[in-house]
Amino acid sequence: MVNTRIVVAPAIDFGAVRAEFALDDRHPAASIAEARKATDRFAAEREDRTDLPLVTIDPTGSMDLDQALHLERTVDGGFVLHYAIADVYAVVEPGGAVDAESHRRGQTYYLPDGSVPLHPRELAEGSASLLPGEPRPAALWRMELDAAAEPVSVTVRRARVRSVARLDYAGVQADADAGTLHPSIAALPEFGRLRQAAARARGAIELRLPEQDVVADGAGWTLRIEPRTAADDWNSQVSLLTGMCAATMMIDAKVGLLRTLPPADPEAVATLRHTAAALNVPWPAEVPVGSFLAGLDANLPTTLVLMSEAPALLRGASYGLLDGSLPELLVHGAIGAPYAHVTAPLRRLSDRYATEVCLAVGAGAPVPQQIRDELAAMPDIMSASDSIAGKISRTCIDLTEATVLAPRVGDRFDATVIKGANGRRDAQVFVPSETVIAPCSGGPGDGTQVRVILDVADPVTRKVQFAYSPGTVPSQA
Known part of the structure; x- marks a missing residue:
């Protein structure tokens, strides 16, 4: 989207951010000991599907692998999608030390220098992760899809699975461009494009703002625009479809937890x-x-x-609890359909229990009361942890922006005004050369290409501020 010049920041102490939000990378000793001894409580009833050549697609270096997929075309032009989700409920003892600590955390928090995991790493990056070559307990979704990639049959059951390859987005994109995709996902580009077309037909709304990311570079840190490939979008459609199918099951049974968002105002x-x-x-x-x-x-x-x-179109995200009756709001406005989180149980607490609902409903069995009781607590836990996650991300970016730019106060930069000033706030500008979005005093109008001066870059307060002088114009270099 932009031609970004990377600037290396000095060493940044993200430990200060951890302290500010009371984050602890390590779990209590009792949780770690319990995680090391974890076993599959449902081993005897699992279907053996280690024959399926599933693959995972995640960011480079990820070890907490929640999902693995296998997608094939059918003779009638449709698809069969198998989607294995790590069966975390099976290896976390209800009421145990791991369970208690994960309820306190709510989700995994990500910082530039490492994650603060929901579960002990012994589970999240070890015995419960869908690492290649390792048999693992999973909730295995099977979806039969028509030629438009719309579901015609959906099942989910407990299974033992084994991934055959750990792939990353850049590699999948390169393979797609070269026509050498892994056989297990050779149909993914077509599937993804069909699902994207369906999303547009549903009225789904996707925002494509520059996504800032803080990444390590040698001894320092850099800001960059988060790269997003078509492969990211194709893969996300697999999770979205699964979440939509899960929501349909929950609504039919009137038990579960939906992720909701009002339609665009x-x-x-x-x-x-x-x-x-x-x-x-x-x-x-x-x-x-x-x-x-x-x-x-x-x-x-x-x-x-x-x-x-x-x-502004997408405000009011929440969670809708289903426990014998249906809430007033059932849809997720950005997706254009009902939706539930079920595909990231290693990283998000609510998925553990939402998946149990789907397994029970899929088997024609009543949802255990213990699961229903746990679901009742999820809206508050997840809303609180979502808020913390957003603040952590913004704090890390603000700190890095201020540190990167601190030596350059007084310098001039080319910028695009993305929000003009009004009586209550400064303008917002995007400075592509530094991958920075920050307030700017003065009165440039929306969409204007301007030349701005860096007024403030303070790592202590994490504040960055530009100033615009009328009459200045962007450089032509």
Whole structure:
């Protein structure tokens, strides 16, 4: 999207961020000891599906592997998707030390210098992770899909599985470009494109703002735009489809936990249309907001402006508890359908119990009362941990931005205004050469290409501030 010049920051103590949020990488000794002795409580009833050549697709270096897939075409032009999810409930003793600590944490927190795991690493990156070549307990989803990649039959049961390869997004993309995809995912690009088309038809809304990431570079740290390949999008459609199928099962049974988001507010859509008109970006009246955003040219500064305003469409994310009755809101507005989290139980607590609901419903059995009781606590636990995760991410980025830029106060930079100033706030600018999004005093208008001066870069307060002087123009270099 942008041609980013990487700047190496000095050493940064992210331990200060851990202290600020009371994070501890290590689990209590009792949790670690319990994790080392963990066994599969459901081993006797598992179907042996180690014959399936499943593969995992994760960021490079990941060890907490929740999901593995196998996708094949059928003779009638459809697909059969097998999706194995680590069976964490089977190896965590209810009421035990690991269980108690994971309830306190809620989810895995990610910082640039390492994660703060939901479960002891002995489980999350060891005996419960779907590492290649290792038999593992899993909840195995099987989905028969038609030629449009829409589900016609869905089952989920406990199984023993074995991944045959650990792949990463960049490698999958390179293989797709070269026509050498692993046989287990040779159909993934077509599947992904069909599911993306279905998402647009549902009115799904995908935001494509620059995603800042802090990464190690030698002895220091860098800021960069998080690379996203088509392979990321294809793979995400597998998880999205599974979550949608899980939500349907839960709604039919009136038991479970949905991830909900109200549909886009009409006033927010109207505001976005007004902005598009002011920027001279065509938006035909008959085109839904999701399709409009999906069709924008990522290389244009006007797209940055529109994407920066689009989050106003997606406010009010929550969790919907189903326990014998249905909540008023069943859909996830950004997905355009009901949706549930079930695909990341190593990293997200609620998935452990949501998966148990699906296993029971899929088997035609009642959902155990213990699971229903655990689900009742999940909205509060997950909402609190989601809030902490967001704050941790923003704090790490703010700290890195301020540290990277501290020696350059007074320097000038080319920038794009993504939000103009008003009476309550400064403008927001994106400085692509430094991969920074920060406030800017002065009054440049939305989408304007401007030259700004770095006024403040303070690692202590983690504040970055630019200033705009009317009449300055971007460099032509």
